[in-house]
């Protein structure tokens with residue numbers, strides 16, 4: 001039933017989840033979202049129906065989550081940030097937002113960190129599975145709010161980004177998700193700009209490369225890149241030259257050189 005699944009950052013174990021003893025479902029109604037969001041007038045994007053499902057209220061990760069964040073405000077603000085970074089504003093008309101109608105955050109006992117799914121029947125409804133074990137492991141406690149918000153922001157990108165009809169490299173999909181997280185000032189302390197490996201290592205490695213492109217070619221560059229993934233199937237030999245006039249290898253080479261010039265050999269690994 002899953003048509004796309006992005007694991008973050010590593011594949012969670014896909015073991016069946018036993019029926020929970022204590023389950024709590026929360027649907028965040030639009031009226032609650034209205035009350036909790038900053039006023040942005042008609043520039044605000046339409047929000048999907050947001051739901052929070054907690055499989056086990058007795059899990060220590062559930063208590064940490066509920067104590068650290070107000071899900072209604074955090075998730076709806078994260079949706080707004082994702083849409084603003086990928087699509088500018090609802091009134092521009094120069095980009096098209098995918099028709100995601102609902103997002104359910106599912107907190108449950110599982111391995112890994114988080115992943116996002118759609119369904120064959122209706123891919124407009126998304127579920128973000130978020131590990132209670134991982135939430136319980138976040139340390140120090142002062143990191144809980146930003147780490148939870150950062151992971152949710154990353155997964156929400158998967159609910160709204162284009163993927164070249166399934167042909168986009170996974171490293172670019174994950175890089176865009178962490179580029180959004182980076183630009184929401186939600187990068188974890190261990191992230192740093194690294195120049196080792198290929199451009200499509202994914203996650204923060206690719207995110208810093210995308211940030212270089214955004215700064216070099218101007219605000220809105222990654223938004224245009226995402227929009228090109230809406231229109232075209234991905235072919236590296238066409239995709240990058242059509243956007244930037246040169247190959248991705250040349251662009252990444254320029255990025256590595258600039259990073260090394262700025263940081264010295266400390267940034268390579």
Ligand SMILES: [Zn+2]
Pocket residue numbers: 006007008154155158174177
């Ligand atoms: Zn991901």
